Amino acid sequence: MPSPIDFYFDFSSPYSYIASEWIDALAARHGRTVRWHAILLGATFRVSGLKPPVEHPLKREYVLRDFARSARAEGVPFRQPSRFPIATQNAARVFWWLCGSDPARSTAWARACFRAYFGRGVDLSDPEALKGLAAEFGLDPQVAEGVWNDPVWKERLKQANEAAIAAGVFGAPFFVIDGEPFWGNDRKAQMERWLSQGPF
Amino acid sequence: MPSPIDFYFDFSSPYSYIASEWIDALAARHGRTVRWHAILLGATFRVSGLKPPVEHPLKREYVLRDFARSARAEGVPFRQPSRFPIATQNAARVFWWLCGSDPARSTAWARACFRAYFGRGVDLSDPEALKGLAAEFGLDPQVAEGVWNDPVWKERLKQANEAAIAAGVFGAPFFVIDGEPFWGNDRKAQMERWLSQGPF
Structure with missing residues (x-):
């Protein structure tokens, strides 16, 4: 069983958004799955x-x-969103909360966030807008808000950032x-090329 | 007659070197020529x-x-050259000197510099090594040295840098x-895609 592809992204990164639209299909063409990492x-x-x-x-x-x-x-x-770049920790904490119980659902949330921000200009850094997006996605907005204010999920995101840095990640x-x-x-x-032919 | 493609490069940039090996063929496939700019x-x-x-x-x-x-x-x-990155103003001044009378010859010089540095580790920042490369290329090494010490060609390179910045160039x-x-x-x-289909 080939190992999954690790995909690190920030919800405020346009190139991450574009990649989020092709990564699963690319992996599937080569019999791989994708492990998504919101950072x-x-x-x-x-x-x-570095700076943006x-x-x-x-x-x-x-x-x-x-872009x-x-x-x-x-x-x-x-x-191009008019507010850019934005703080994305709240959306990312909800991602990790969902990931704990259902990785597929966390991926769906990531896609919903990317499409909302870069497709419709929904400002993910605005708690009210993010609660609205959570509701649209089928989450209780109060629960979502509770998640992003919870030290447990703040800590989980911090760990994800540290793991990414340890893996050599410096951009997205x-x-x-x-x-x-x-x-x-x-x-x-x-x-x-790497996936179809191996190391080159 | 379609306009030439402007190609800005630094002799110390590996990605510029790689591009220097495909740009002329790409342009030719679309009936274009390339205007090379050493900066x-x-x-x-x-x-x-920014920093390297x-x-x-x-x-x-x-x-x-x-790379x-x-x-x-x-x-x-x-x-990968062991000394990296290096100062490339001398090679660039010779480029602009050749360009004044024979752009094709300046392009050939640019290719010779890139291939020497990234293929054989010739340190273009070392005057003796660069004089050796000039001789190999068919230039009188004393003349080449005179060019890179000449205020006229120092000024020409400065103008090239300023023109690049005015054109929006921030990398290579x-x-x-x-x-x-x-x-x-x-x-x-x-x-x-742009060359074959026009703006997209």
């Missing part, structure tokens, strides 16, 4: 001394253009296949 | 507040692995096709 890029950026690309002059203008173009290249609907999307790291939505072709 | 990433990094990827913890280990893997993915011979390789910017060796597929 906070802020934590990995601190360790690496939109905080750099020149790079900012480029990536805003490239949309890369989404079109993959056929993924995309609308980040993938690990049989110990081989791949960073970026644009490493799709190399991943496909 | 110094140090100048664009200063404006953007190998100066960031975690990212460093990843990119060193990815070699990306070269293999393109079938380009690659050996960087390409502009009909006003559309593409950053990275990994934007090859999007460039190919």
Whole structure:
């Protein structure tokens, strides 16, 4: 049984959103499953001394253009949110809470969050908007809010960030296949090659 | 007559080297030519507040692995130089000097520099090594040395850096096709699509 593909993402990362739309199908084509990891890029950026690309002059203008173009290249609907980037810890804590009992449901939640933020501009950092999204997804919004305020799930997300950093993650999307790291939505072709032919 | 593709590179950039091996063929497939621009990433990094990827913890280990893997993915011979990154202004000044009278010859020089550094570990920042490479290329090494010490060609390179920054360049390789910017060796597929189908 081949090992799952590890997929690290932050809900505020457009390239993570695009990758989230193709990763499961890519894995399935090669008889693999995907282990999704919601993390906070802020934590990995601190360790690496990095900043979001939109905080750099020149790079900012480029990536805003490239987000949309890369989404079109993959056929993924995309609308640049007006509030960007945003804090995503609440959505991520709900992800880990769901993951504890039902990983498939946590993946569905991750997709719902990505599509809401990058498809419809739902601000995941706004507790009221996130409660509305939780309700739409079939969760009790009060329960969801209880989860993201619960020290247990705060701690679970912290552990996920630390595990990601220990695995070498410094950006998102980040993938690990049989110990081989791949960073970026644009490493799709190399991943496909690795999965079909093995190490190259 | 379609406009040329602008290709910005630094001789110390592995991804620029890889791109230098495919850009002319890609352009030719679409009836285009390529205008090569030797620049110094140090100048664009200063404006953007960026640093070389190998100066960031975690990212460093990843990119060193990815340089070699990306070269293999393109079938380009690659050996990580032990001195890396290096100062490339002397090689770049010779490039602009040759470009003034014979752009094709400057392109050939650029290829010779990239292949020497990333194929055989020739340290382009070492004046003796660079004079040796100039002689191998068919230039008088004393003349080449005179060029890189000449304020005229220092100024020409400075202008090239400033023009690149004005064009939005913050990293390398960087390409502009009909006003559309593409950053990275990994934007090859999007460039190919743009050239064959037009804007998407």
